[in-house]
Amino acid sequence: MPGKKYSEQHRVVYYDTDLTGRLNVGKLGDILMLVSNDQSNDLGVSLQNMKKAGLGWVVTQHVLTVDRMPRVGEELTITTQATSYNRYFCYRDFFVQDQSGKQVAKMHSVFVMMDLKQRKMVRLVDEFINPYSADYTTKIERLPQPQMQGEVTEHNERTYRVRYTDIDINRHVNNIHYIDWMVDALDKDFLSQHDLVSLNIVYKKEVAYGDTVHSQVAKNGLVTYHEIINDDAISCVAECHWQPVKED
Amino acid sequence: MPGKKYSEQHRVVYYDTDLTGRLNVGKLGDILMLVSNDQSNDLGVSLQNMKKAGLGWVVTQHVLTVDRMPRVGEELTITTQATSYNRYFCYRDFFVQDQSGKQVAKMHSVFVMMDLKQRKMVRLVDEFINPYSADYTTKIERLPQPQMQGEVTEHNERTYRVRYTDIDINRHVNNIHYIDWMVDALDKDFLSQHDLVSLNIVYKKEVAYGDTVHSQVAKNGLVTYHEIINDDAISCVAECHWQPVKED
Numbered sequence: 001m002p003g004k005k006y007s008e009q010h011r012v013v014y015y016d017t018d019l020t021g022r023l024n025v026g027k028l029g030d031i032l033m034l035v036s037n038d039q040s041n042d043l044g045v046s047l048q049n050m051k052k053a054g055l056g057w058v059v060t061q062h063v064l065t066v067d068r069m070p071r072v073g074e075e076l077t078i079t080t081q082a083t084s085y086n087r088y089f090c091y092r093d094f095f096v097q098d099q100s101g102k103q104v105a106k107m108h109s110v111f112v113m114m115d116l117k118q119r120k121m122v123r124l125v126d127e128f129i130n131p132y133s134a135d136y137t138t139k140i141e142r143l144p145q146p147q148m149q150g151e152v153t154e155h156n157e158r159t160y161r162v163r164y165t166d167i168d169i170n171r172h173v174n175n176i177h178y179i180d181w182m183v184d185a186l187d188k189d190f191l192s193q194h195d196l197v198s199l200n201i202v203y204k205k206e207v208a209y210g211d212t213v214h215s216q217v218a219k220n221g222l223v224t225y226h227e228i229i230n231d232d233a234i235s236c237v238a239e240c241h242w243q244p245v246k247e248d
Numbered sequence: 249m250p251g252k253k254y255s256e257q258h259r260v261v262y263y264d265t266d267l268t269g270r271l272n273v274g275k276l277g278d279i280l281m282l283v284s285n286d287q288s289n290d291l292g293v294s295l296q297n298m299k300k301a302g303l304g305w306v307v308t309q310h311v312l313t314v315d316r317m318p319r320v321g322e323e324l325t326i327t328t329q330a331t332s333y334n335r336y337f338c339y340r341d342f343f344v345q346d347q348s349g350k351q352v353a354k355m356h357s358v359f360v361m362m363d364l365k366q367r368k369m370v371r372l373v374d375e376f377i378n379p380y381s382a383d384y385t386t387k388i389e390r391l392p393q394p395q396m397q398g399e400v401t402e403h404n405e406r407t408y409r410v411r412y413t414d415i416d417i418n419r420h421v422n423n424i425h426y427i428d429w430m431v432d433a434l435d436k437d438f439l440s441q442h443d444l445v446s447l448n449i450v451y452k453k454e455v456a457y458g459d460t461v462h463s464q465v466a467k468n469g470l471v472t473y474h475e476i477i478n479d480d481a482i483s484c485v486a487e488c489h490w491q492p493v494k495e496d
Contacts, residue, residue, distance in 0.1 A: 015422065
C-alpha cells in the first residue's frame with residue numbers, strides 16, 4: 001500500500017501568475033514543494049529535525065504534467081503522497097485539483113537524502129522515512145530522461161547571476177528557480193501564446209550565490225530542451241512540451 | 249472618519265523568506281498589495297471593472313516601517329484602510345500584526361488613477377472612490393522624499409534585464425520587483441546581518457519587458473540610497489534604514 005496522503009488548499013493570487021493571469025510554472029513548483037514540506041512537519045519529520053541529524057532532502061527529478069494551468073483567483077487542492085522508496089531513492093506524487101475536483105496537474109518527483117556536511121548522497125535513514133508509510137521496494141524506477149527531440153530549429157541563451165532572493169533557508173539556490181531561468185530563456189510571444197503540457201527536469205549539480213549561470217534552450221516546434229550551465233558544467237536539464245493556448 | 253477597514257491572514261512560507269528565514273521585503277510588499285486588491289474586489293470595485301472603464305491604479309510612493317521582520321511559519325494578520333483622498337491622490341494605510349496581535353510592520357501608500365490608454369494620471373473618478381468611504385480632503389500630503397543622508401562611503405551597481413516573470417497581469421513590471429532589484433544590489437553579508445527598519449520608495453517612470461535596468465546603491469553606514477536607472481532616466485528611488493540583526 002502506498003504512503004499516507006496529505007492535502008492543503010492554495011488560492012492562486014496575482015503575484016503567482018504571469019501576464020496572461022495563468023499560474024507561473026515555477027510558482028506551481030514552489031507550492032507543491034511547500035505541501036510536501038508541510039506533510040513532513042505534520043508527521044514530525046521536519047527539515048529542522050533532519051538538519052539536527054546532519055541530513056537534508058534533495059530533489060533529483062520532477063516529472064510534471066499539466067492538464068490546464070490554473071488562473072488567478074482559483075482555489076486549488078493539492079494532495080501529496082510518498083509512494084515508494086528503495087535504498088537511496090524516494091518517490092512522491094502530487095495531484096492538483098480545481099474547485100470542481102477536476103485534476104489540473106500532477107507531478108512525480110524523486111528525492112534523495114544528503115549528508116549536509118559532506119554534501120553527499122547517503123542511504124535513506126529509517127527514522128526519517130518510516131513516518132510516511134511508503135512501500136519499500138528493491139526496484140529503481142527508470143524515468144524518462146530529458147532530451148532534445150527531433151531537429152533543433154531555434155536556439156537561445158540568457159545569462160543570470162544568482163540573486164540574494166534565489167537563496168533559501170537551506171542556504172542554496174531554491175531548485176525551483178532553475179525553472180524560472182529555463183522559462184525566461186523563451187520569448188514573451190511564445191510564452192504568452194502557449195500552454196505548458198509537460199516538464200521533465202533533472203537536477204545534476206548545485207549552484208551557489210554569486211554564480212553566473214547560462215540558460216540555454218533549443219526548440220523544435222512545440223518541444224523545448226533546456227540546459228542550465230554553470231562554469232562549463234551542466235547543473236540541470238529539462239524537456240518541455242507545449243500547445244497553443246486554448247481560449248476560455 | 250477614515251474609510252472602511254479590511255483584514256486577511258497570511259502564513260509566511262519558505263518561499264516568502266530569505267536564507268535567514270525572515271520574510272523578504274519584496275514579498276511583504278506583494279502581500280500588502282494583494283490585501284488592498286482583495287478589499288477592492290470585496291467592495292465591488294475590482295481591477296477588472298476599472299479596466300472596463302479604461303482606468304487603473306498606480307502606486308507613486310510607499311513608506312514602510314518595520315518593527316520586526318516576520319519569520320517563516322508565522323501567521324500574520326494584515327489590515328488595510330483607505331484613509332483620505334483629494335482630487336488626484338489616494339492615501340492608504342497597511343498594518344501587519346503577528347499572532348499575539350503585536351504590530352510588526354506598517355506602510356503608508358499613495359495611489360493615483362491612470363488612464364490606461366493614454367498612460368496618464370487622471371482626476372479620481374467618484375464611482376471607483378466612494379465605496380472605500382475615505383475622507384475627502386483638499387490637503388496634499390507632503391511625505392518625506394528619499395534622499396542620500398550624509399556622506400557616501402560605499403557604492404555598488406548591478407544590472408537586471410526585465411524577465412517574463414517580472415510582468416504581471418496589467419502587462420507592466422510588478423512595481424514590487426523594483427524592491428527586489430534594490431535589495432539585491434546590496435551584498436549578502438550586509439543583508440543577512442542587518443534588519444530593515446524602514447523603506448521609503450518613490451516611483452517615477454514605468455519599466456517595460458526586455459528593458460535593462462541598473463540598480464545603483466550608495467551607502468553610509470546603516471542608511472542606503474537606491475536608484476533604478478532605465479535608459480538614463482530614473483525610474484524609481486528609495487531610502488532604506490537598517491540595524492544589526494538582533495538574535496532571537
